[in-house]
Amino acid sequence: MSEFDTVLVVDFGAQYAQLIARRVRECHVYSEIVPSTMPVEEMMAKNPKAIILSGGPSSVYAEGAPAAPVGLFETGVPTFGICYGFQAMAQALGGQVAKTGVAEYGGTRLDVVSEGMLFAGLPVAQSVWMSHGDSVAAAPEGFLVTATTAETPVAAFENPGRGLYGVQFHPEVLHSDHGQAVLKHFLDAAGCRPAWTMLNIVEDAVEAIRAQIGPEGRAICGLSGGVDSAVAAAMVQRAIGDRLTCVFVDHGLLRQGEAEQVERDFVDVTGVKLRVVDAQERFLKALDGVTDPEEKRKIIGREFIRVFEDEQRAILADGPVEFLVQGTLYPDVVESGGGTGTANIKSHHNVGGLPDDLRFTLVEPLRALFKDEVRRAGEELGLPSAMVWRQPFPGPGLGIRIVGAVTRERLEILREADVIAREELSRAGLDRDIWQCPVVLLADVRSVGVQGDGRTYGHPIVLRPVSSEDAMTADWSRLPYDVLARISTRITNEVREVNRVVLDVTSKPPGTIEWE
Numbered sequence: 057m058s059e060f061d062t063v064l065v066v067d068f069g070a071q072y073a074q075l076i077a078r079r080v081r082e083c084h085v086y087s088e089i090v091p092s093t094m095p096v097e098e099m100m101a102k103n104p105k106a107i108i109l110s111g112g113p114s115s116v117y118a119e120g121a122p123a124a125p126v127g128l129f130e131t132g133v134p135t136f137g138i139c140y141g142f143q144a145m146a147q148a149l150g151g152q153v154a155k156t157g158v159a160e161y162g163g164t165r166l167d168v169v170s171e172g173m174l175f176a177g178l179p180v181a182q183s184v185w186m187s188h189g190d191s192v193a194a195a196p197e198g199f200l201v202t203a204t205t206a207e208t209p210v211a212a213f214e215n216p217g218r219g220l221y222g223v224q225f226h227p228e229v230l231h232s233d234h235g236q237a238v239l240k241h242f243l244d245a246a247g248c249r250p251a252w253t254m255l256n257i258v259e260d261a262v263e264a265i266r267a268q269i270g271p272e273g274r275a276i277c278g279l280s281g282g283v284d285s286a287v288a289a290a291m292v293q294r295a296i297g298d299r300l301t302c303v304f305v306d307h308g309l310l311r312q313g314e315a316e317q318v319e320r321d322f323v324d325v326t327g328v329k330l331r332v333v334d335a336q337e338r339f340l341k342a343l344d345g346v347t348d349p350e351e352k353r354k355i356i357g358r359e360f361i362r363v364f365e366d367e368q369r370a371i372l373a374d375g376p377v378e379f380l381v382q383g384t385l386y387p388d389v390v391e392s393g394g395g396t397g398t399a400n401i402k403s404h405h406n407v408g409g410l411p412d413d414l415r416f417t418l419v420e421p422l423r424a425l426f427k428d429e430v431r432r433a434g435e436e437l438g439l440p441s442a443m444v445w446r447q448p449f450p451g452p453g454l455g456i457r458i459v460g461a462v463t464r465e466r467l468e469i470l471r472e473a474d475v476i477a478r479e480e481l482s483r484a485g486l487d488r489d490i491w492q493c494p495v496v497l498l499a500d501v502r503s504v505g506v507q508g509d510g511r512t513y514g515h516p517i518v519l520r521p522v523s524s525e526d527a528m529t530a531d532w533s534r535l536p537y538d539v540l541a542r543i544s545t546r547i548t549n550e551v552r553e554v555n556r557v558v559l560d561v562t563s564k565p566p567g568t569i570e571w572e
């Protein structure tokens with residue numbers, strides 16, 4: 057008998073497939089992801105103790121929609137359907153799935169109507185995270201409906217005799233109150249033993265990097281001052297020492313003080329070789345007049361690589377550089393549409409924004425991880441906590457926080473508003489409470505104001521404070537009113553052209569964190 061049990065996550069193109077796998081691993085059960093197109097015999101060859109069917113962007117009744125793997129429910133392996141997986145299970149077993157016309161996105165109240173196995177011992181009313189437009193209208197025969205919501209009469213069902221369970225909500229996201237307990241109940245019901253332990257992420261990664269780059273290879277690393285690139289750089293430095301050169305690109309889309317922070321928090325601590333490139337001119341020129349978010353992202357992704365190529369040539373004297381290290385995380389990959397059948401939500405500059413003619417071999421030690429796992433690795437590597445706990449800032453920077461074309465003047469306005477928001481949030485001691493607070497300039501929107509007894513016709517600034525664990529889902533942060541008031545007053549007083557400050561009160565889903 058194998059030392060540990062395996063759970064397969066069958067991926068229907070979910071945003072959250074890795075998250076499900078990770079939650080299973082947190083229950084000390086080994087888990088891996090397989091595409092929904094894998095034949096059942098192949099799945100069975102992996103000897104799974106349980107199977108989880110993921111969510112996905114399709115509708116089960118649509119032509120060409122991925123179906124539950126043929127023969128799966130006859131194998132006797134306990135199976136848990138989540139969202140699309142729940143709908144696919146219902147359909148395959150003779151239930152009904154339909155578009156009810158009412159969608160649920162974000163936090164939703166769930167009422168447990170029958171405890172069953174999944175909800176044993178849990179509160180009858182709980183808050184869960186939903187993201188669906190289709191619903192199970194009728195459960196298959198022999199299934200007990202265990203939960204409902206105001207809009208979804210069949211929000212969970214089970215048939216313990218056959219080892220089949222399903223929920224419409226997403227137990228894998230942290231915002232679902234008892235999600236992890238529900239998942240654990242399924243794993244227990246399936247007889248999975250908590251015998252698997254996560255091996256040391258850092259040591260494994262360093263070993264893999266050494267093997268990939270080889271004894272002579274050289275690498276450059278895009279270093280942004282953010283936690284992901286810092287951790288990736290520190291791992292690579294540990295693996296290949298001074299054959300690594302870091303490159304910080306000032307693309308003109310940075311916030312105030314960004315460059316200084318990289319020097320202070322990272323270079324001083326690690327002694328890594330750093331080159332700072334002033335590339336403002338080329339980025340702003342390439343972005344001139346561009347308003348489409350995806351186009352902006354692709355341009356920024358391409359220009360980053362062009363800068364890295366210039367650096368590749370510039371340091372040729374020390375020997376050729378074949379490898380490019382990036383702090384790519386799993387959310388960057390999945391949102392860029394990088395899973396099997398996964399929708400493209402936005403092209404992250406470092407994944408979906410890469411040009412086709414990339415002349416580097418990528419080194420991405422964090423590609424399967426989530427931010428909080430990366431932070432843990434950063435602490436293990438001994439990086440300073442200011443670095444490890446820094447709030448994320450996207451690579452395309454302020455370029456995707458100006459809704460409209462990017463100009464120097466607009467960047468200046470946004471930079472001034474951003475620094476005020478950050479100052480006030482820090483002063484109120486809220487830095488660790490919120491995940492990040494994008495400050496967005498609606499450059500093509502104007503509204504009427506009255507300032508100094510005169511009429512103004514200025515732009516709105518949007519505050520987007522969110523709480524999150526891993527950026528896959530988020531909720532808007534309930535900031536104290538007096539902090540919001542101070543930020544609003546200061547921005548409208550101190551930043552010319554801005555006469556209105558608005559608060560974004562949208563969760564993710566349905567909104568993403570950044571506006572573009």
Ligand SMILES: Nc1ncnc2c1ncn2[C@@H]1O[C@H](COP(=O)(O)OP(=O)(O)OP(=O)(O)O)[C@@H](O)[C@H]1O
Binds near residue numbers: 406452
């Ligand atoms: N200004 C920059 N100069 C060089 N490389 C950059 C820059 N901005 C981003 N990158 C590269 O793109 C990768 C992805 O950016 P991303 O913002 O997701 O990560 P990060 O900046 O390292 O961390 P964080 O998410 O905490 O901001 C980075 O890890 C880094 O390799």
Ligand SMILES: O=c1[nH]c(=O)c2[nH+]cn([C@@H]3O[C@H](COP(=O)(O)O)[C@@H](O)[C@H]3O)c2[nH]1
Binds near residue numbers: 387406569570
């Ligand atoms: O390096 C990055 N390159 C990008 O292109 C990019 N787009 C979004 N983000 C950051 O990712 C997290 C999730 O953001 P969204 O909810 O907007 O997709 C949030 O933390 C965002 O700030 C990016 N980071």
Ligand SMILES: NC(=O)CC[C@H](N)C(=O)O
Binds near residue numbers: 139189190
């Ligand atoms: N998140 C999901 O799996 C969504 C399933 C399906 N596309 C729906 O909207 O209902």
Ligand SMILES: [Mg+2]
Binds near residue numbers: 282448451
């Ligand atoms: Mg960043």
